[in-house]
Amino acid sequence: MYITDNHMHIDPIRGVGIEAVKEFSSAGGTHFMLVYKTAYDSATGIKTGKDFGKAYDYIIDLSNKINKETNAKSYPIIGLHPAEFHHLIMDFGEEKAFEMALEALSEIENRISEGLAFGIGEVGRPHYDVDKFITDLSNNFLIEVLKLSKKIKCPVQLHTETFDGSKFLELGELVRKYGNPSKVIKHFSPPMVTICEKIGIYPSIIAREKNILKALEEGKRFLMETDYIDDNERPGAVVGPKTVPKTTKKLLEKGILSKEDIDYIHRYLIEEIYGIEII
Ligand SMILES: [Zn+2]
Numbered sequence: 001m002y003i004t005d006n007h008m009h010i011d012p013i014r015g016v017g018i019e020a021v022k023e024f025s026s027a028g029g030t031h032f033m034l035v036y037k038t039a040y041d042s043a044t045g046i047k048t049g050k051d052f053g054k055a056y057d058y059i060i061d062l063s064n065k066i067n068k069e070t071n072a073k074s075y076p077i078i079g080l081h082p083a084e085f086h087h088l089i090m091d092f093g094e095e096k097a098f099e100m101a102l103e104a105l106s107e108i109e110n111r112i113s114e115g116l117a118f119g120i121g122e123v124g125r126p127h128y129d130v131d132k133f134i135t136d137l138s139n140n141f142l143i144e145v146l147k148l149s150k151k152i153k154c155p156v157q158l159h160t161e162t163f164d165g166s167k168f169l170e171l172g173e174l175v176r177k178y179g180n181p182s183k184v185i186k187h188f189s190p191p192m193v194t195i196c197e198k199i200g201i202y203p204s205i206i207a208r209e210k211n212i213l214k215a216l217e218e219g220k221r222f223l224m225e226t227d228y229i230d231d232n233e234r235p236g237a238v239v240g241p242k243t244v245p246k247t248t249k250k251l252l253e254k255g256i257l258s259k260e261d262i263d264y265i266h267r268y269l270i271e272e273i274y275g276i277e278i279i
Pocket residue numbers: 007009035122227
């Protein structure tokens with residue numbers, strides 16, 4: 001049985017690193033998306049805005065190490081976190097920050113085209129209140145990301161402010177106009193399966209049992225994630241690394257999910273969206 005966590009951060013310096021992956025795999029987790037955080041808080045010691053390529057290579061190397069040293073298989077996802085973009089705008093001004101963001105995007109494109117990374121993420125808009133010009137510039141960058149995703153057929157993990165139905169519809173329009181909906185994943189999504197299906201994107205839902213039960217009322221077309229943050233200063237900021245396998249197995253025992261459902265959520269959808277083979 002395959003169990004995939006669609007969004008985890010692993011940070012060997014600020015958190016427990018590979019130990020968290022071992023916990024995930026001891027609970028039954030088999031695959032996960034290893035999502036880049038930011039250059040300034042990753043363990044790279046690289047200054048933000050200076051050399052994104054090095055920060056991305058750090059995550060790619062970490063992924064290789066995980067795949068060698070644990071039973072789980074990780075896939076690096078690299079992006080420009082909206083909070084990091086916000087910092088760049090404050091430090092360097094709108095024009096220079098946008099230039100830096102495009103440079104980062106070209107580093108991302110190179111690595112995905114070479115098969116070293118498997119998607120762009122997390123990108124989007126800050127989840128906290130910001131001035132309108134920050135949101136506008138973030139949207140402009142998102143448009144560039146969506147265009148690239150369409151061009152090179154790679155998935156995008158979106159980080160945004162809190163979402164509701166009307167936000168989804170607004171996002172749907174943007175995605176249809178510039179990108180390919182079937183390559184767009186709303187990370188940290190509310191359990192709104194129907195509306196995502198309607199606009200063609202995929203929700204990735206924090207795997208708390210209550211959340212997943214809510215999602216299942218609408219359907220099975222969704223991914224599960226923890227957004228595990230791996231930062232000792234913020235223990236349990238979201239949920240722990242065992243949550244996706246634990247919840248999945250619990251729902252199987254209760255007869256709420258069948259083995260076929262699990263295969264659909266954790267393997268089939270992942271293969272379809274990411275263009276990878278889960279084995
Ligand atoms: Zn995250």
